[in-house]
Amino acid sequence: MDILLTWVQRISDWLWGPPLIVLLTGTGLYLTVLLKFFQFRYPLYIFKQTIASVGKKPKGEGTVTPLQALTSALSSTVGASNIVGVPAAIMFGGPGAVFWMWLIALFAMAIKFSESVLAVHYREKNEDGEFVGGPMYYITKGLRMKWLGVFFSVALIIELVPSIMVQGNSASVSLAQTFSLNRISAGIGIAFLIGLVVIGGIKRIxxxxxxxxxxxxxxxxxxxxxIVLTNVSAVPAFFSLIFSNAFTSSSALGGFAGAAIAETVRWGFARGLYSNEAGMGTAPIAHAAAMTDHPVRQGFWSVIGIVVDTLLICTTTAFVVLSSGVWTGENALQNPAALTADAFRSYFGSGGEYFVSISLVFFVLSTITVIIFYGVKQAEFLFGKIAGHVLKLVYLAAIIIGAAGGAKAIWGFLDLALAFILFPNIIAVLLLSRKVRSLYAEFFTSEKYYLKDIGKQESVYETQQKVNNS
Structure with missing residues (x-):
């Protein structure tokens, strides 16, 4: 078993080194250029069409509201990685890893936007009249490569097992440490609560x-x-620490063993991508069910998802951990998962530790709830609704198994499994990128969408020329 784990770790380390960094960075840059740097050009418009539109009647047809689609997608991204993964990246990659989290988030917006646009464009209705979509549909319908769509679905079904185990492990360990609960009992309780929700499908979720x-x-x-407001003087030092270590090797300090620049980039990218899930094709499954009048409009909501997940929540964790100094503690490297709780305790006393534990449990509950839905949709795509119900039971059991498992071994398998769903999805997004560009141009040149939203009366020809020349 130890030999297997060693090889899994070696393969994972290699994949999440140059191969995936080059693939994802290149894809993000390519799509950003192809879409005319939209995430940098239209931030205010995107905000108005998403967060500022909450409360208004959704445009178009769908199964759930755009906000519900976003919160469902966020439920799968906002989880253990935000609280546990960030300090792990800092301990193994150094403070500079946070910079690489931020950087990949900016270009990941173009990837996630493209995934969601394709998911809505190629979605269809299932036998219950609900809208369903995602990589398995745009690979099958857009590329006419059903074998690749099947591969993605099978790979995702398998990948979700270690993913659910990681989430279950994180929550059970936190509850055991904070409230002295038995880890297996905590896992059973979590599985029961999640089961009550997933039975109701996407509408209840x-x-x-x-x-x-x-x-x-x-x-x-x-x-x-x-914490920031009460420690404003620590803000400059926080950014200085991150930027100064982003391009240089981190020196050993206290319990931190130091990290080479390659490890800094690797951990920043790996944990950042695991956090926001760009390129993995999971969030588009939720966005495909949204009420919308155009795929691009729902794509904007996926951009907001990365802002919330990585730029807000992950940065919050990073600031608290780095500013508190707990990452330099003597035993910090041995248990990075506990650093966020230690950091909050240093500011708020024992109440801070309870707060982190409770937050982690809620994050995990919401994450597992949605990723089980993702897995169920793969089973339905492959075998029908009955297979989906069977898979729910398998995933609920994985929560309990994960609660008793070793986190280090599970993380190793997770990184490897993520690569197997990422490759087919990224291939599909790249091959369908011109379709994304076409839908993007359609939205911004049509008097039914962008021009109507901003109140302009330009002709379609004039606007098309501006889009082409910008």
């Missing part, structure tokens, strides 16, 4: 996440903001 995600994300970021 959307209603639950619409309530839970804003509350838990707001509370967590709010607590971090309070």
């Amino acid at each position: 959307g209603k639950v996440t619409e309530l839970v995600v804003p509350l838990m994300a707001g509370a967590y970021v709010g607590a971090g903001l309070l």
